[in-house]
Amino acid sequence: MATLVRTCPKCRKLMWVKDEQMTSLNDSTIRMTCPHCRQLVRLSLVTQGENAAGPKMGH
Numbered sequence: 868m869a870t871l872v873r874t875c876p877k878c879r880k881l882m883w884v885k886d887e888q889m890t891s892l893n894d895s896t897i898r899m900t901c902p903h904c905r906q907l908v909r910l911s912l913v914t915q916g917e918n919a920a921g922p923k924m925g926h
């Protein structure tokens with residue numbers, strides 16, 4: 868599976884989602900520990916919707 872980049876919902880930093888670091892909850896949701904804030908976060912793998920364009924960088 869390709870490496871995914873997602874924005875952490877806790878600290879808003881970009882994190883690289885790697886197979887060995889994530890746990891699949893179901894077909895469209897994974898769980899992993901953010902490397903920045905160390906919080907366990909849930910991420911959706913669904914690429915449709917408002918987040919489909921990719922994560923936005925903060926200023």
Ligand SMILES: [Zn+2]
Nearest residue numbers: 875878901904
């Ligand atoms: Zn974080």
